[in-house]
Amino acid sequence: MKTRNLRARANCDGASRGPGRWVVRVLAALALSLATGLSFAGDEVAQPIEFPHDIHAGKMGINCMYCHTYARRSRVSGIPPLRKCIGCHQSIESVKDKPRIKKLFEYWEKKEAIPFKKVNDLPDFVRFSHERHIQRFYFQLGRPVEEVCGYCHGNVRGMTVDVKVEPLTMGWCVACHQKDHPNGKPGVVVDPARVIYPRMETADRPAQLVIADTSHGPNDCWQCHK
Amino acid sequence: MKNVQRRDFLRVLGWGGASASVGACGFTSIDSGVETVKSYVEPEDFNIPGIAVYYASTCTQCEALCGVVGRVRDGRVLKLEGNPVSGINQGKLCGLGQASVQHHYNPDRLRAPLMRQDGGLKPVSWTDAMATLLDKSAATKDGRFAFLTGPVSGHLKVLVRNATESLGSNQHFTYDPLSTRVNRAAADQLFGAESPRLLLDQAHLIVSFGADFLDTWVSPVHFAGQYARFRRASDSKPRGVLVQIEPRMTLTGANADRWIAIRPGSEGVLALGLANALLTGKSAASVAVPPAIATAAAAFDKTRVAAETGVSEEVFDRLVRLLRERAPSVVLSGPSAEGHVHGSSNAQAILALNWVLGNVGKTVLLPPKLPFPQIAPESGDTASLQQFTAGLAAGKFDTVFLHDVNPVYSAPAFLKYKEIFPKAGFKVVFAQYLDETAREADLVLPVDSALEDWGTHLPAYQPEGLELTLQQPLMERLYPDGTRSVGDVLLELLKRRRPEEYKGFADYYAYLRAALLRNRSAFVDAPGDDEQFWTEALSKGVLRVNAQEQHVPAKAANVELDFAGATQAADAQYPFRLAPAVRASLRDGRNANLPWMQETPDTLTTIVWDSWAEVHPATAKRLGIVDGDILEVASASGSLKVQAYVFPGIHPDVIGVPLGQGHESMGRYADGRGANPFRILDPVFDRKTGELAMYATRVRVTKTGARGHVVKDEGWKSGNLKTQAGRKLVVTVAADKAKLSEEV
């Protein structure tokens, strides 16, 4: 079954970051794309301004969330508002006359939003929350941003404009969830002081509160399907 | 706190992320590079794509003026919820309030001014439209200008009045087709205030003579909240009992413990009969009852009451017993009792029962005194429209402005409004749709929807204290070059006419802000800092006014009752009475172009997308009428064709036809649909106030021979059944068996 093959190949062990892993992924992606006719792997999408992630995130080392600031608090990570680009570039003399920067300022003068094309797009019936994933992997587990964002978006530090590198199909997402949230896993222990039952006597509050695994896919269709 | 200038922020907002929605081809695709995603340009920090922001405003769909909060995502308002801060609706909202978004996003909204040229209305620019408006106004001689509006309060009323005065006139007429003037006049006479505070949740018994307080009367969402508490029992209070007395079952009547079908117009007789029974053995003076009531009541024993009202002696006795046993109570008067030639006397007799029962000071109180009469609500009435029409007919007006009214549709046909309207020299109509009245205008100015506009409002019914409600735009204008705020237009006129006074205000927003800041001391707990005051006011949506409490008088003022002509002999030619019922969804017809309001089933009949004539089953049997028969309902003033619906909740001598449909011009959802009962109302007026007597029209009913199919929600699951046929779907328990005081 295709699902099994993908799981075997796209192992999210997180540790190895060698080129081999990427080859395997690209091969798998290509295979899937040939099989299902989906176009995702590797196609560069023409953008109104060819934004170089390799300079900003790569050379400058800017954290993804400096620009994609909504990722930690919203379902979308968001294209940064134009003001964010201008915030830095209004003082950067060295690139002021570059064609892309000039184009940027043109948009700013007209107060017009840049119509970027969406690269990593999910269908309209899918509910995906960036916030939950960032909160869990970046803030709670403290994993580095290359791993957290890179898991789905690939090695963005090496790209100019963003390129889709993962299939982002349901099976691909389920594979990771299946590994981390298999059925029957014991529930999450929560600090009972943070649970407020308005009419509950303090003495009656439990010493420990276990919340069953009710909000993780994949076994609850409605977690991800709108 | 940062300078939160919403107007500035909204101005530079881009559409973020909204493109990925319906309309794009292949919306199930996970292709790369197909859909567009735009960033914001310069957003406020609190505006995060994917997370909603809530702004407070006021719902303007009826005179209750509930507080709302609008859920705004990515710069567009999606849905309204009730504002928890508002003392009126306390976080709840009715269906009509929800439908405000459909006025805002309506596909048939006017998007450009129209001017009459060569016999037709042609689109013109706002520059030309305003130039014409200002020129025509300037050229109007003193006393030759008139302004007709719907019910209005707050600062828009100030601008309307001042604009009228600046044009050398004092003719501001306010028209409400669903006028409550008779009720307000009677309440004022008996209690000292037009809109007394009613504590329904403190009452043990409510006896309502046709006041549909759960659906359409005065402040329905507020009363519904009180009603919920009224029905609960506690150790100190039993479950409240509701008795509804009316010729045609309203939603409130459908919830009554006892619904009494009464001969239309005889409500005053019943009230006097009850007063008589209750006053037996008491001296009138001891209960502070108006002497005229006590005198008149003496003539009505229960036999006479039964003969004149059709309410049996047994029912009468039960009602008297209820009124004696359950105190405090509250007695209400509604349009079906008031819409007669003796309507004022009916209302007075009914409301006087509150004095008889000792309710005044317990469940009937007075609102605080309003310190600012210039923003006090003008509630509107039909007498005002008649004055306006008389002025038109006499050729007194060279320029007229109309706002928030549609008299060509809603004025009773006998007024011949459409024929008389052209007698005004230059007619400017402010409208959202090209409705019947706008079609007759010389200049049509498209206005902002309620969700795009600024404003202040003073609700006529104040549940507690005195609240001034604020209205603010929930998003940028949909048609920035197409529509304008009425306030802005009037301000521009005033800047031309009274430059010294008004030149300091850039626009209506600036005017409102300045007015409220200047009068900051009028409001409770107003912060001293300008920005803080304004931000807090906008974020709450409500300002509480420092107002002096008023107390009910020790006894009632005397009244003058006049029941002459009350009991008319039956008219052989027009044997039935018309009950032109108000539906909460359509009201006076202004909401007929809202698809949700057309599609939501009528509460009592479940009929959708049409009008109907309610016929009692016995009457239907007698006349051989079945559901779907197309009837001609004719009065001396006009006739309608409408489908029949056999309906048990009506007096056998009454035909009920709902108001609100029968538009000829409004939009795709409203046009050519149903019938308009305003067309057939007879010229009968309440003797005291001159108000149109809406329930006094007499009609006859004839089958046309055609038969249609009544489209309704009932019965599709189970073969047109109107009852549960033995299934236990809605189970009823007797009040003495239920242990409500033990419930949570």
Next chain:
Amino acid sequence: MSLEQTLNDWTQLRRTHPQPGSHPDLKWAMAIDLDACTGCNACVVACYAENNLPVVGKEKFAAGQAMHWIRVERYWNEADENSPEQGAQFLPMLCQQCEAAPCETVCPVGATNHTADGLNSQVYNRCIGSRYCSANCPYKVRYFNWYNYPEQEKAWPAPLPMQLNPDLTVRTKGVMEKCTFCVQRLTDAKNTARNEGRAVRDGEVLPACAQACPTSAITFGNLSDPYSHVAQKWRLQRVEINKDKQLKDIDESHPGLRGYRILEDLRPYPSIMYLERVRDNQA
């Protein structure tokens, strides 16, 4: 989804009796007080606004193809059908989110399942439109998209699409839909709660109907939280979700109880408890 998981789900589906303890911490339920419900239909309109329901128009409404996920049924008392002295009977009817839902077992493709927090889910893009589920539903609260409302029927002429709620799909032709207890709001609330490391508080999230209702006739909450409003109501009425006969039906010595579930004898174990309408016969 793995084969093992599918088989697990299938075994769960096949159970005819819901297991106590299957929702240890989160089970969404409602209590609707028919004495507080006035039949005003505010809930109906709020649902249209929140859930992108299409307006079908007069002809399709006549064909029984209205899409109101919650509807208010109006009945007359049989005894005095022609002279209703105690008013009308109103029943807000919506998906009962049955614990042993008759619709879940018959879907040929498994488009309708039971979620971990006790809702009956409807997955639009799995649905192939067999309509077996709506045939099986005893409450008739499932609504089928007979037409392509967004594109062909032009149910939302511009600019009405701007009102649409982006948190849920706009359904196209051939899929079944029904009340979801506003799952989009519930998911948001659960996410917020999870971010803060706590459980969802009672009253923190309400479906659109409960939020709009002017008399607060609809109580909504977590039945597994013993201190929630809705759990208290169920407990006071001695109605238990996993039983098909309640104390009221078995024991006559509790006449004051007025909680019941509709068509309970068919044993779908609905999650909505209705409180009997009250009328005072002294009036």
